[in-house]
Amino acid sequence: MTVTPMLSELERDALAELGNIGIGKASTALGRMLGCLVTLSVPSVEMVPPAEVAGLLDRALAPPLVGVSEKLGGLFAGCALLVFPQGGSLPLVRAALPPDIPAEDVAALEDEVLAELGNVVLNSALALVSNLLGEPVDTGLPVLVRGSGAEVLRGCAMAQPAIAIEAGAARTGLAGAALLLHIDLRTDLPGGDGAAAGVTVGGRVVLLLDAGSAGALQATLGRYIGRLVA
Template sequence: MVVELSALERDAVTEILNIGVGRAAASLSLMVRDEIQLSVPSAELLYGEAARLRLSLTADRMVAVREAFRGLLSGSAALLFPQSKSLDLVRMVLDEDLTAEEVTELEQEALVEIGNVILNGCLSSIADALVGEIETSIPVLLHADLATILPQAAGCEPVLLVLTIDFTIRSRDIQGHIVFLMDMQAAGIFQRLIADYITSIA
């Protein structure tokens, strides 16, 4: 079975996730006392190698904040940035005047907090829109290649919902990805819930 989202369903997913990152941006803006803008311009449902090829276009090694989720849907979620951009992101969020040593010391804590706020904002928005509950695990920070960050279960081709995310603060922009890794069953459930959501608001 292949699960595919129609153009209308992709638009609905993008709308739901933009609500989530909008909430996350508001929370992060309060934390850093500066306006942070987050947006999700696109969403794609991809399979196995196609998803890995799509994401590998950004960098060989990446920085990821990853957490598992379960409930209405089950899988794992990750916020991905090219490794070369991770310190830039920390510097943008915390303080432009920090030294390189100070940024490095604060990198792990800051990235985990940023990822936690963004991922939980997205998952909360999904749960609200699709009328269910989603629980999450404690987020972890990974510096690794994509195969390590998003492992493939033996004999099971993963389904990845891939979202591009634009992160803007102080007129500077970094682009990354939010990825939801699901098995085929969870992807099918997600597609049906999105279809039901569209029907409910029509």
């Protein structure tokens, strides 16, 4: 049986700070893509068993959900996932597309645009965190999945087949840990009359790590904290 590592208060604070810095860079990149100011806040970070993630996502975000997942390698062996409610996706898609795209064509482009939005957020944040920790983090191509928390997590299994998602898979010893970063995306998007309309989309960034990566992350965090207090 694999036991999910517990974070100390100092480790949790360090992760929250890293998350804030990484998501700050992601918000800048996303703002360039959308053509407006974007604020992505990270109010809290927690580490939980992977088997609990689906229920947490369903309770916090209310399905149907949209999830963009990417395979991870290097320091984080597993999967990165950006999840938000499906109802908040269409305004983001419209903002990312050129204004001359006919409204009837937006739906056909929605999945492609959302995958790219997720790719921008995940890669921008992870690249900066990788630099700060001094460890490489590699990412794969984005995979977009819609549905419940469990269905979205199965998208992570498609991106990284080795990661254990279901509760029963913990018996294989592959179920390491899941890091959940609670994020709020706030932006002013142009409305139909050209006026700015405030849009807030709550979501989660999830890192599903195998057992070895969960332990390696804590060791790396220890070295990072040591450098800060030295």
